[in-house]
Amino acid sequence: GWEFAGWAGDLSGNTTPVVATMTGNRAVTARFTPKEYTLALTQTGQGQVMAAPQTESYLYGAEVTLTATPTAGWRFVGWSGDLTSTTSPTTIVIEENRAVHATFEPIPYTLTVQQIAGGSVTWSPLKSAYLYGDQVELVATPDADFVFVGWEGALSGDANPAQLTITDNATVSAKFTKTPYTLTTSVVGSGTVTRSPQQENYQQGDEVTLTAIPAAGWRFAGWSGDLTGTTSPATVTVSGNLSITAQFVKDAYTIFLSTESQLGVVSIAPQKPTYEYGDEITLTATPKPGYRFVRWVVTRSDSRTFADNPLLLTIEDDLVITPEFTESGEPVNYLYVPFVANE
Structure with missing residues (x-):
């Protein structure tokens, strides 16, 4: 780790060995200096490699700490060349010129799409693994009498199709609900219509009981629209948006x-x-x-x-x-x- 730098005193130059002619007492000093070595760092993949301390050259025996920091979506695999290790940070001792190579590789991510009752989800591209930053398009398709209402998991909102940017392992599911249908009631004449259950929307197959209540001096004459007959109360089965009218006529007295x-x-x-x-x-x-x-x-x-x-x-x-x-x-x-x- 040292090298001869030259003679001093009654002898000069840096030739060794050298012959000195003795013509009297002599005082000669041999000068030695520590050797300087280089450390070359290279890499494969996306990441950053740092040496501490960071200098152009190192003295024999110097200890240098090497740190490999992968970019998002990448992982550090290991060191090769004059250093074999998978640890980061790690230390190398300089005893000669060194060349160290850091290897990074992309992380494979999985996309799990959970299929929920009421519809299905397709996505593209369809792969067993994805890389960081990959774009995946997901499409939710509701079954008959269902509607898509939104995403859960790694996706949110109700955009359809939806774009997912891969940044980690992801799980996505689509939410479906039965198609909401409306039931609109109106009256001709004077009276009211009550319904049970009373709610804003209904689903396919729901049964709703309608009751026509005439005002004083009026009588219920029958239903029109999506319900016919003269029975009250009457039960209707929801199969879509419904519009029903209760017909009332004035009572005739003699x-x-x-x-x-x-x-x-x-x-x-x-x-x-x-x-x-x-x-x-x-x-x-x-x-x-x-x-x-x-x-x-x-x-x-x-x-x-x-x-x-x-x-x-x-x-x-x-x-x-x-x-x-x-x-x-x-x-x-x-x-x-x-x-x-x-x-």
Whole structure:
């Protein structure tokens, strides 16, 4: 690790051996200096190789630390040349000129695609292993009556197709759900429609019960649209987006006027074959000579009596109206007993 550098004192030059002529006392010094060696570093693959200390040359016996740092997606394999090792960092002792080679290799990554019920996923390119930075396109295809709703795992969002950049081992799955269908209800006339279950969307095969509730004075006439019939409640099976209308019509009420006594004349205004809920009618009783009007007996779900003449009534049901007359010369006393019809 040392080399002869020359003579000093009573002898000069750097030739060795050398012959000195003795003509008196002599003082001669041989000078030695440490040798300097080089360290050449090379590499294969992507990474960085560092020496510490980093100099152009090294003295004999110097210890140098070598560190191999792979680029993302690569891994350090080992040292070769004047150093055999797979360790990084590692130390080499300089005893001569050294040449060391670092080898890096790309890391193979796997892509696992989990197939979930409701659809399938294809991807391209299809390989057993991928390298760092590879681009993979994934396509989610839903089965019939299903829709794709998004990605899970190494992918997120709902883009379809989706691009995945490989940076590590990756697992991807697609989320599918049954196609959401809407059920729209409307009414013609006056009434409401309730549904059970009550929710914004339904899935293929769901059963929904619809109930038509008429307003007072109206009756349910039937369904139209994606449901027919006159049954309420009715059950519909969801097979797509549905639109259903409940048809309501006003109830028609009749008025039967009993005038069997023939003791007077009764008029109804307005005079119609049937009446609707909420209609108002005016009853006027005109007794025959020698008679006077006593009261009205109005029968529906119960019986009521009225003394007003004319009498204003609001139609809410079928009515049977009986006017009562008596001879004008005879006083009439009545004990009013309300009558309620048996249900």
